[in-house]
Amino acid sequence: MARMELKDVTKSYGSVEVMRDINLAIDDGEFIVLVGPSGCGKSTLLRMIAGLEPISGGEFTIDGARMNEVRPRDRDIAMVFQSYALYPHMTVGRNMGFSMEIAGAPKEDRARKVAEAAKVLGLEKLVDRYPRELSGGQRQRVAMGRAIIREPRAFLFDEPLSNLDASLRIEMRLEIARLHQALKSTMVYVTHDQVEALTLADRIVVLEAGRIQQVGSPLELYERPANKFVAQFIGSPTMNVLPATPDEAGVRLPQGATLDLGREIATLGTVELGIRPEHIDVVDPAQGDIRAKADVVEHLGSDTNIYVRTEHQGGLMVRVHGNIAMTPGAPLGLRLQRENLHLFAADGTALGRKPALAA
Known part of the structure; x- marks a missing residue:
């Protein structure tokens, strides 16, 4: 697990400042959900945490260590994207264990880790199938299994359910909730879906125009919004x-x-x-x-x-x-x-x- 903190973080593209005054502390094992309208900066913030976007100002730390200049692969963070990005010519098991394969891990260690992750995600009977033989929800579980096998300090999710239909979204939302309960890992999750935010989060971070408007529990934001923007953004219907x-x-x-x-x-x-x-x-x-x-x-x-x-x-x-x-x-x-x-x-x-x- 990992404790992460952003201190006075800013993000600029040339002379255009798109994010400012980002101050957020994420505790060990906490499930944080980033929400806001399109263009508010939630995916940009997630990518800065992952190291895929450079931080223009301020400081990002993991367990007290500065991460601003640390390469993404050295931050010990796993990211699950909106796209499954599975290798079509590889089986489920090999897709899940590929990071260990390219790292040169012994075959028996890879098999053990794949079996453990498959059990957590209910994929035991699917490890020999190919991605084309899976449903959308199953493919997303494989993508999560690929992240679990790395045993990272934290997981990042960038709208992982947006490509699924309504029934699969409900199923996968429950899977992610169970996954957090089982692993007790730090998770940061980006979504535009109100139900996902309100049901999954320990705390919700509401962003608008590159600034944090409010941070709090789902019930706190629903019952005690800090301003009219949060009041009308959190809750459906508005x-x-x-x-x-x-x-x-x-x-x-x-x-x-x-x-x-x-x-x-x-x-x-x-x-x-x-x-x-x-x-x-x-x-x-x-x-x-x-x-x-x-x-x-x-x-x-x-x-x-x-x-x-x-x-x-x-x-x-x-x-x-x-x-x-x-x-x-x-x-x-x-x-x-x-x-x-x-x-x-x-x-x-x-x-x-x-x-x-x-x-």
């Missing part, structure tokens, strides 16, 4: 954000309803309210904080997603547990659960949730 005007009683919505969030809110100036779709109750139009009309209704079985149109707030999204009878165009009232409201300042900084504000 958080609703509504304009609001502070007054003596709390905040006033554009339709005129006032939410009692405490008199201290009046000193904050311009604010926005955040509320997740599952924290909005559907009520009689006369009893809601917001009057709306159903626009699109999605029946998902376990839940119902209702996209609504309002007169002043534009579109909002509501998630209701179970199936409810709702047709497009139907009038409805929306009641915002006070205990689950988030407040954001004009610059997007989170001001807290309602209970914290009232304390």
Whole structure:
């Protein structure tokens, strides 16, 4: 296992700085997931850790040793890419043990290591097959087995499941979770998939425009986002954000309803309210904080997603547990659960949730 740390790391291409002020400590055995929109720098950061991209400024250490100038092969890190990159003319077993083969390891040692990795990944019956005879999920397991055999200090994953279909993604997500539990190794994982991030990570690192926006546990980021960007990026469907005007009683919505969030809110100036779709109750139009009309209704079985149109707030999204009878165009009232409201300042900084504000 390995403890890794990035201190004031920057990355530039010529005069263009694409990453700055990257400070992150990764503990031994921790599973870190890097997320963010396309172009935010998550794959670049992973490649700097691997040594495939030079670090322009700052310092990267593994167990206290500076790694900036150390070659990728000497960092003792294994990387699993989006592409399986298997040798088509080699069997599964030889693909997995090829790094030991080119290093001159004895044949019996290679066979033992391949057997151990195959057992961990459920590939025992496939070691004599060729990649063309495997499914996508099986090929990705072979790619992970190739990394396991090296017994590295840390594993890096660059969107390893993005080429798989939905059912295989679920299967492989469970495989990676089991792998981490079995090996207890340090893992850094890049993905754009919300479910992968929230279910696999010990901590999530949210990146945007080359900067870290927040680092925390999945639940912390979901319930206590540091700013509006994180609030709307973490969680699917995304958080609703509504304009609001502070007054003596709390905040006033554009339709005129006032939410009692405490008199201290009046000193904050311009604010926005955040509320997740599952924290909005559907009520009689006369009893809601917001009057709306159903626009699109999605029946998902376990839940119902209702996209609504309002007169002043534009579109909002509501998630209701179970199936409810709702047709497009139907009038409805929306009641915002006070205990689950988030407040954001004009610059997007989170001001807290309602209970914290009232304390």
